[in-house]
Amino acid sequence: MDRFHADVIVAGAGPSGLMLAGELRLAGQSVIVLDRLTEPMQQSRALGFSARTIEEFGQRGLLDEFGELETIPFGHFGGLPIDYRIIEGGNFGVRGVPQSRTEAILHAWATGLGAEVRRGHEVVGMDQDDTGVTVEVSSAGGVETLRAAYLVGCDGARSTVRRLAGVDFPGTSATIEMLMTDVATNELRIRPTGEVGESGMVVVLPLGPQATRVVVFERGAGVRPTQEPPTFPEVAAAFQRVTGEDITGYKPLWTSYFTDASRQAAEYRKGRVFLAGDAAHIHLPIGAQGISAGVGDVVNLGWKLAAELKGYAPEGLLDTYHTERHPVGGRIVANTLVQRSLYLGGPEMQPLRELFGELVGIEEVRRHLVGVVTGLDITYDMGEGGHPLLGRRLPDQELLVGDEKTSTYELLTRGRPLLLNLRGGEALTEAAAGWSDRVDVVVASRPDPNAPAADLLVRPDGYIAWIGTDGSAEGLAEALQRWFGAPAGS
Secondary structure: OOOOOEEEEEEOOOHHHHHHHHHHHHOOOOEEEEEOOOOOOOOOOOOOOOHHHHHHHHHOOOHHHHOOOEEOOEEEEOOEEEEHHHOOOOOOOEEOOOHHHHHHHHHHHHHHOOOEEEEOOEEEEEEEOOOOEEEEEEEOOEEEEEEEEEEEEOOOOOOHHHHHHOOOOOEEOOOOEEEEEEEOOOOOOOEEEEEEEOOEEEEEEEEEOOEEEEEEEEOOOOOOOOOOOOOHHHHHHHHHHHHOOOOOOOOEEEEEEEEOOEEEOOOOEEOOEEEOHHHOEEOOOOOOHHHHHHHHHHHHHHHHHHHHHHOOOOOOOOHHHHHHHHHHHHHHHHHHHHHHHHHHOOHHHHHHHHHHHHHHOOHHHHHHHHHHHHOOOOOOOOOOOOOOOOOOEOOOOEEEEOOEEEEHHHHOOOOOOEEEEOOOOHHHHHHOHHHOOOOEEEEOEOOOOOOOOOEEEEOOOOEEEEEEOOOOOOOHHHHHHHHHOOOOOO
């Protein structure tokens, strides 16, 4: 009998890897997270996350850990201003939450659920067969071999797991570079959504009472021939050339950079190996889409892996990870490339900017662009059914279970499928009886008696898999079997 050290090994203890670990532990699966760094990074390139990620964290009861969150109502698409509140739940993301804080919260959550995180452990080899994956891991103690049923690479843009699995990473190489520094001051003029001039573009963001982030793009500067971060004098000189302002007198806290390199893994699944987060897609960071895409990946993947490990997954369930998430990643790569051209292109892009400016004046266009950037309009194929909400996310809504107040997100914190019986019909409970071991059936009502009530089958990732509007259970058994396997005893 195959001996596994864990059901799943995850490479990378960033937001994607830690979120996946928590998802797996909610489902009762053992998981080991490996990270080559001996300590968590304290510096953060990302300073927030998107509207959809706010919802995904809410579905797991994590939002209270962040304290009071400030969202950004007004954002842009390629520099063209848009009020992101135009759609329900819309915003340009959370302001001022460094990635290090997000990782610390997810680490505490995942390890509190029983996940094992091993720092200073780097994947250096991998081999898979019909029953599992053997992983070679290098650490200060030498090289050891671990075995699991599945391996998930959440190990970043230069993913070792992706390379070892032989997955192509097609796309475009960097053509521009944006330099970044954090400085110990609060005296700089804040430019949160960027300021574009003839020489380039700058973003200036507050980080706290005595720290400010500066990002600078210098038109025509090209890409430095190194992967090393820039020096502070390099960033300060570029900032002065673009703005005319001198920041050399301030104390630098950190420097980094990012580019417009845009690539996407050809396959998100290769046998028993999966890719998520930056290991699956990289792009220019605009609108907090990077961290949010990674969280979305693993929330989609975790429950599917658990179903397979528990033995009730329907045939092909794991393949839906690629078919559902690959188009989402491709859309992000595409929209960030468009935004790069609009925002950072030279005078040759002015006709395109003018045309987009006209289009943004149309409400439906604004709704579409906000949906694209936030991820709030993601729709998965749930099969036959004409309801416009089928395959879309379930918003957080207040419910009554008996006399107790709850919400749709509170009911999803266990990470289990949810059948919401909002019309009180016995037919639903009877139809779902064979799945009671893996689907939570909740009879609830809306506080507003005049609110339209529909019965809903919701996947653990918060997407609606079946809708009933007439109190019958027509189509419910088929939806349950499609996503959660055959009923017990069959």
